[in-house]
Each structure stands twice: as structure tokens, then as C-alpha cells.
Amino acid sequence: MDDAANSGISEPLDLVKLSLGERVFIKLRGDRTVTGVLHAYDAHMNVVLSQVEETIHIVDVTEDGNPLPPRIEKRNLEMLFVRGDGVILISPTQQ
């Protein structure tokens, strides 16, 4: 308990604080994930990222109603603000 207090870690968002300046993985609503270098966050999990790679998972459906295998679409963005209400999880990426 004391150790945790000393290192300033006592709540979930402290994990995010430790990731400032590091690359993080974020899963979002709308079949999307992003990775990017974390520069800012707040209590709503609004985040600001740079060197972002966004991945969108898409399933196309044929005329007669059969799903094609899921495909992904990737996009690179140099600086991105992500609104917190779309965030499902934030994770430090393994380097």
C-alpha cells in the first residue's frame, strides 16, 4: 500500500500516465483499433496521439447475403485526438 502511494500509483488511469511518451494500443467502438505515441489524456480517456496507425475491421457482404472474410483497412495519421467515449481499452504496447 505504501509502495503504491510512493510511486504515485493508486488508480487505473495511472497506468495511462506511465505510458506518456510511449506507444499505446487503443481499442475503440466502431470496429477500430489505433496505436500511437501518447501525449495527453484526461479523466474521460480523451487522448492525443502522434504517429498513429488506425485499423478498421470491415466485413463486406455479397449480393446474395454471404459475408466475405473480414478485411482490414489501415490509415496513418500524424496527430490525432480521440474522444474518450469511444475508448474501450488502453494498453501499453509490447516493444
Added chain:
Amino acid sequence: MNIKIQDSTHSTRYIDIYITQRTFDASQLFIMLIFSFFKTLTDQVITVELKNDLSITGTLKSVDQFLNIRLDGISVEDPERHPHMLAVKNCFIRGSVVRYVRMAARSVDTTLLEDATRREAKEAKK
């Protein structure tokens, strides 16, 4: 929370309430960070991507504490899917419908932003 009304002077009571609110709702301070960040982007060209997949590019005119955004001189990606936006030249976007805001890397001082985030996180904990 300890509410004593022993002092009837307005100033003392106001300060009490103010301090209580500050400690009680520390995230209030934290909200300011992203709001301030957007204020530094004023007059820059940004692209706002909404949760309905509409992307609007324009010059950021103003932002408020809900992160509502005013854009000037707008253009829309994929106008064929959004023909209603063709005659719209400036717009107000409600903060709650925003998915992303894209901007140029050079319009952001990342070191400053990280320092501010650490500071605000520390303040919010007090």
C-alpha cells in the same frame, strides 16, 4: 463533507464551497487540459471525424468546455455520401458526436503537452 454554517459572511462561505468543490470534483481541473489543448489549435486547419463517418475539414474558429467545435471554410470528404453539406460553409459540431480530430503534427508541442498532462494528473489527485 463538513458543512457548518456558523459564519454568515458571504465571502467565507463562498471560499468554503469553492475549496470543497475543488477537492470533491478534482476532475474539473483535469477537463481543462484538453479544452486548453484545443484552444491552442485555434485558426489552424483541422479535420473533425464524426461518429457517423462524416469528416469535415476547416479552420478551427472556437471551442468550448464541452469540446463543441466551430469550423469555418469547411469541406467534406466524400460529398456524394453527404450531399446536404454542399451549401454549408461554416458549422458548429456538438462535442459529443466527435470520434477523432486530426491535425498537423507541427501544430502540437508534444513535450509541453506531456508536461501539462503530468501536472494536471498530479493536481487532480490532491
Added chain:
Amino acid sequence: MDALIPFTTSGSLVDLVDKKVLVVLRDGRKLIGVFRSYDQFANFLLEQCIERIHFKFEYADKDIGVLLVRGENVVALGEIDLIAEDMVPLQQVSWSQVEEKINEDNKRRERDHTIKDKVLGSMGFVNDGREGDAY
């Protein structure tokens, strides 16, 4: 007290008052009217309001009158440029004509969405619902 001063109300919409505006709602509806009033929740009061539906570059209008729109349903508010409005390559047709095409389109989209949800749901993605639910 200083900390409270930067808090403003709903952007600054005062310059849009009495202008012709387009309001987009969360369910995808588009309203066009004269912007008369607003507050800090982005509640809007519209006068001489019409609802407009689009299919590609065709559109149709329906009169509604005076409307108070609750802020949480608002996606965006845009000022209509009266000069640009006349140059837009849109063609007005009858309401039922556009409605029919939209319904047909929606039926296909609804089906595809259900199939998509099943596939992505099995991969651990959240079922997002339809337009309007994503907000």
C-alpha cells in the same frame, strides 16, 4: 474564481442567429430552418423548418413549422451559404420518390449490418447498433 472564467457556453453561436441553417440529427435526419435561439446545451429553436431527405443528388422537402430541438440529438449545425445553395447540383423530386429509394437502400444495409455484426462479434468487437446508436 479564475479557473471558472475560461468556461464559456455553447461555442459562440450568436452570429448564426436569424440565419438559414442546416441541423443534422443523430438519427441522420436533416432539418433546414431559420435559427432563432439556442442555449448552453445546444438546444436549438428553428422557425420555418423543413425536413429534407436525400438520395444521392436528389432531394425532397416536407414542411414542419416551428421546432425546438433537444441538444443531445444534435450532431451539427451549419450555416447555409445562400449563394452556394443556388449552385449546388441537387435536383428536387417528390417525397415518395426519394423515400422509396431510401427504404430500398436501408433494407439492404440492414441485412448487411446484421451479417457483419455476427462475423465481427465473434472476433470480439462490440455490436455498435445502427446509425444514431454510435453516439
